Amino acid sequence: MTIADRWLLPDGMDEVLPPQASRMEELRRALLDLYHCWGYDQVMPPPVEFLDSLLTGTGTDLDLQTFKLTDQLTGRMMGASADVTPQVARMDAHSLKRQGPVRLCYCTNVLRAKADQHQGGRSPVQVGVELFGHAGLEADSEIIHLALSSLKAAGADEIHLALGHIGIYRSLVEAAALSDEQESALFEALALKSPGQLAEQVSASVGDPVLADMFMALGELHGDTGILGQARERFAGAPVSVTAALDQLDALYQGILARFDVSLYFDLAELRGYQYHTGMMFAAYVPGYGHALAKGGRYDDTGRAFGRARPATGFSMDLKQLASLALASPANGAIWAPAQEDESLNAVIVALREQGERVIQALPGQRTGPAEHDCDRRLEFIDGCWQTTALTQETSA
Secondary structure, three states, X not given: OOXXXXXXXXXOXXXXXXXXHHHHHHHHHHHHHHXXXXXXXXXXXXXXXXXXXXXXXXXXHHHHHOOEEEOOOOOOEEEEOOOOHHHHHHHHHHHHOOOOOEEEEEEEEOOOOOOOOOOOOOOOEEEEEEEEOOOOHHHHHHHHHHHHHXXXXXXXXXXXXXXXXXXXXXXXXXXXXXXXXXXHHHHHHHHHOOHHHHHHHHHHHOOOHHHHHHHHHHOOOXXXXXXXXXXXXXXXXXXXXXXXXXXXXXXXXXXXXHHOOOEEEEEOOOOOOOOOOOOEEEEEEOOOOOOOOEEEEEOOOHHHHHOOOOOEEEEEEEHHHHHOOOOOOOOOOOEEEOOOOOHHHHHHHHHXXXXXXXXXXXXXXXXXXXXXHOOOEEEEEEOOEXXXXXXXXXXXX
């Protein structure tokens, strides 16, 4: 191993240096305080859990993202958390067991076996909220509003919100009585947004011409708010659940416009998170970023494996990416103290620090001065006492 190899980080792993680390901590506190004001209680999930509970109900995507290791105490397989949502669902279902709606929030590091193509590296700091125990549209609306408020708090000036509803596709698949193989082929064609491949799969799998037209419509129904009107026409005669899903999207859209100035986009063929999402889904984008900064939706019954199926909706973000929306706040300045042992000086330094001041005391033999440490004031012994004076360019040398 060469000297250079010793400081190289694994692909997808990154470190956060000042002042961005301070910006992240400032934003973390601001977001958790925001969630507290909305009634969300903070939880701290463990960094590793047994795979049996960690991957429950999440499909294969999370399994591929999870670092796996053997517990030396039990011999059982464990996994490093790659997504906090399943852990919080376990807390609600098994650890807390509260009645009625439960609001939980978190901010913690997660680890991923490979870089997330939508959210950057392999070591994000995941922040988000989950609302359990309420199946109504009001809960979904609260989650979306809180996600948009989070982006605003992080400094996003322009937000583009994409809305979808996984229930539309699920209802059509059920009505067409597709086999698992047929559904998988249709899913792939829709995910690739390939009209030719979709037409081929629909022709091969869907015998009912009315349902076949509806599947083809899914691949075309994406765009501005006029899409909902087109969808109602194209899905005339569809199962009642499809109409209900469109009604939900319409209500969410109206509620968002009443409170936020955002650009809205609908994509009824968005199948991200198909294995666990059960209703509305959303993704929030900010210009300059090629991926969503906030993603969420409804994922009912995730707690079933823990013996308590509950309605659930929520969203998550990467704090590292959020912190890049705005530059780190400039330092408030610091006070430079000389490198000498003096009881009166030490007492002044202690008092200043208790007041919240940043005081940097020089060390014996130190060659760097106050300017290199971003100090704007210094302690000087004047008229028999230590006093804080402004640091000018002349005195900083």
